[in-house]
Amino acid sequence: MIIALLVVAVIAGIVLYSCYVNVIKARNGLLEAKSSIDVQFRKRYDLIPNVLTIASKFMEHEKEIFTQITELRTRAMNAPVGSNEALACNAQLDTLFSQFKVSMENYPTLKSDATMVQAMQTYNEVEEHIAAARRFYNSALTNLNNCVMIFPSSLFKGCVADVLGSKYYECEETAKTSINAGDYLK
Amino acid sequence: MKKLTEEEFTNYYNQNIFPYLDEYESCRKDLIKKFLITASIIVAVFIILVLFGVINQEIIIRAAIFTGGVIFIIFSFFRQIFRNKLKRTFYIQLFSLLDLKYSFESSDEKYNVSDKILNLCKKSEIYSRYDNIDVDDIITGKYNDLDFSVYDTHIYYETGSGKNRHTVHPLRGFILTTEIKKKFVGETLIKTDRFLQTGKIGQKVTVRLEDIVFEKEFEVYSDDQIEGRYLLTTAFMNRLVEYKKRKHYSIEVFFSNNLDGNENIFFFINNNKDNFEFPMLKKLEKESFYKILKEIYDVLEIIDALKLEQNIGL
Numbered sequence: 161m162i163i164a165l166l167v168v169a170v171i172a173g174i175v176l177y178s179c180y181v182n183v184i185k186a187r188n189g190l191l192e193a194k195s196s197i198d199v200q201f202r203k204r205y206d207l208i209p210n211v212l213t214i215a216s217k218f219m220e221h222e223k224e225i226f227t228q229i230t231e232l233r234t235r236a237m238n239a240p241v242g243s244n245e246a247l248a249c250n251a252q253l254d255t256l257f258s259q260f261k262v263s264m265e266n267y268p269t270l271k272s273d274a275t276m277v278q279a280m281q282t283y284n285e286v287e288e289h290i291a292a293a294r295r296f297y298n299s300a301l302t303n304l305n306n307c308v309m310i311f312p313s314s315l316f317k318g319c320v321a322d323v324l325g326s327k328y329y330e331c332e333e334t335a336k337t338s339i340n341a342g343d344y345l346k
Numbered sequence: 347m348k349k350l351t352e353e354e355f356t357n358y359y360n361q362n363i364f365p366y367l368d369e370y371e372s373c374r375k376d377l378i379k380k381f382l383i384t385a386s387i388i389v390a391v392f393i394i395l396v397l398f399g400v401i402n403q404e405i406i407i408r409a410a411i412f413t414g415g416v417i418f419i420i421f422s423f424f425r426q427i428f429r430n431k432l433k434r435t436f437y438i439q440l441f442s443l444l445d446l447k448y449s450f451e452s453s454d455e456k457y458n459v460s461d462k463i464l465n466l467c468k469k470s471e472i473y474s475r476y477d478n479i480d481v482d483d484i485i486t487g488k489y490n491d492l493d494f495s496v497y498d499t500h501i502y503y504e505t506g507s508g509k510n511r512h513t514v515h516p517l518r519g520f521i522l523t524t525e526i527k528k529k530f531v532g533e534t535l536i537k538t539d540r541f542l543q544t545g546k547i548g549q550k551v552t553v554r555l556e557d558i559v560f561e562k563e564f565e566v567y568s569d570d571q572i573e574g575r576y577l578l579t580t581a582f583m584n585r586l587v588e589y590k591k592r593k594h595y596s597i598e599v600f601f602s603n604n605l606d607g608n609e610n611i612f613f614f615i616n617n618n619k620d621n622f623e624f625p626m627l628k629k630l631e632k633e634s635f636y637k638i639l640k641e642i643y644d645v646l647e648i649i650d651a652l653k654l655e656q657n658i659g660l
Contacts, residue, residue: 196572285529292575299554 179313186304187320193300194326197293198241201250203286208233211279215260218270222263229256257283294329301326347489347646348444355639358443359632363436370432371630377428378627381421388413425626432624433483440635444642446487459484463499463521470535470600471548472614473516477503483622489646490655494524496645498621519595519617522645526601526611526654534568534577536586536599557583563590577601582652589651593617613648621645 212226219226236249261280270276308317308324317324350358392410395401401409433450441448459481467476483498501517535550539562545552550567553574560583568574590597596616603609621641624634649655 193571200572288579289572289576292572295556295575296571299556303554 176312176315180316180319183304183307183313183316183320186300186307187323189300190297190304190323190326193293193297194242197290197297198246200286200290200293201236201246204250204253204283204290205233205237207279207283207286211276211283214273214276214279215264215270218267218273218276219263222260225256225260225263229253229260232256298328301328347446347487349643350444350639352636355636356632358440359635362439363635364632366435367630370428370435373428373431374626374630377421377424380424381417385417388417428626429624432630436635437483437622437638440638441485441487441642444487444639446485446642449484450482459497463497463501466521466600466605466612467501469602469605470533470612471550472535472537472598472600473501475503475514476501476516482620485622485642489524489649492524492526492649492655494522494646494649496642497521497523500620515616515618517614517616518619519615520621520645522613522615522648523610524649524654526609527656528577528609530573530577530601530609531603532569532573533604534566534570534574534601536578537565537567538596538598539563539565553578555583556580557587560584560587563587585652589648592651611654615645615648 208229212229215222216226232249232253236246236253239246239249264271304320304323304326307313308320392406392413396406430450433448437448437450460479463479463481467473467479478501480500481497482500483496485496487494497520499517499519499521500515502513502515504511504513506512533550534553535547547567549569551569551571553566553568553571555561555566555575555578557580560578564586566574566578586597586599598614598616600612600614601610602612622638624630628634
């Protein structure tokens with residue numbers, strides 16, 4: 161009888177320990193995913209001055225958007241890593257940069273400039289990497305949520321309290337609104 | 347690469363192939379005739395030996411299997427000589443018409459290519475086991491502004507012993523390698539989803555993707571979670587699933603920038619056939635040659651289906 165109880169206790173111990181390991185792994189995965197977004201943001205911050213320097217030679221009437229982008233970049237860089245402020249700044253940077261790309265359409269010489277083409281290609285690659293990093297984060301968060309919601313790993317919810325309540329990346333409200341093609345074809 | 351219409355091909359066939367075909371057709375018929383005569387004689391000899399009680403039934407079964415094997419090996423040898431002759435005469439010309447370069451086994455190049463494929467299998471860790479790699483036809487060229495190579499490949503190994511001995515074919519189809527316009531680092535592997543797959547292959551770990559349909563069909567491993575997702579955008583996943591559904595091929599994909607410093611994509615497509623071959627038992631005619639062209643168009647369709655020539659951030 162005692163042996164049977166011991167066996168059950170050992171098995172239960174192993175199961176609980178592996179659940180604990182899974183929860184901790186999921187938490188670390190989420191932190192890794194979060195920091196990888198920051199790495200991609202850093203690449204974007206490094207690239208923005210180059211793009212703006214090239215563009216400023218051609219786009220003399222767009223000083224306001226340049227200033228806004230530069231200010232946002234500085235704010236985002238100074239904000240604590242992974243903080244809501246940093247995320248908000250980057251979301252605004254997305255929007256502003258989209259506007260910047262649209263205004264570039266009015267400058268055909270700039271659009272066809274070899275250095276600008278290269279810079280924009282690199283920028284697009286960085287954007288795609290940011291999107292990939294966000295998908296990685298969402299996937300890691302789903303994994304963590306599954307771990308802390310399903311019994312018996314939910315018993316270790318308290319061990320990952322620091323990351324509980326993390327939110328999924330969702331696109332900006334502005335991006336959700338439907339586009340009226342007519343506005344662009346006037 | 348140029349694409350020929352059936353009419354253009356017919357003109358080419360009438361001028362460059364048809365006038366020289368008689369010699370090969372009679373050679374093919376001769377080979378089959380010799381094979382049938384030899385087989386008939388041997389079968390007749392065995393029947394006589396059994397009828398007259400010279401050998402008993404137990405020995406005859408073994409002897410028949412042995413003799414059948416020998417005949418098959420001899421026939422395969424002559425068939426190969428015939429096929430090589432045909433390929434040498436017609437294929438090189440036919441593919442050069444499409445601005446493609448064609449080569450096949452028999453040269454030293456074959457050994458280099460087999461080594462290259464072996465290296466690719468090792469590097470990608472795509473198959474857990476492979477003992478033999480046969481590369482038959484090799485076609486290289488440019489399609490949609492992308493350099494590509496197609497290797498008609500057979501990868502196999504033998505398993506079990508005695509009566510349970512059998513051959514397993516992880517790949518019987520072709521390997522297509524082409525450039526990719528996206529810049530990426532590291533290695534990413536897309537494998538067909540199989541029951542009980544490991545969460546890790548070498549240094550590559552599983553990448554869980556959000557496309558449920560794709561996840562049912564494939565397993566993705568990458569040495570970098572972000573690079574894996576950067577390559578496998580939702581549009582790419584969708585296109586790959588659509589292609590697989592349309593073609594019913596087993597397909598595996600490997601992305602690498604480590605093999606020759608360039609960004610390359612490798613498709614391992616298992617269509618369970620020996621591609622770019624003539625059926626020996628059918629008459630040599632226009633359709634036999636047009637089939638070869640259709641096969642190369644079919645191989646390159648994947649470049650169109652996945653829009654590999656584009657770099658539009660999808």
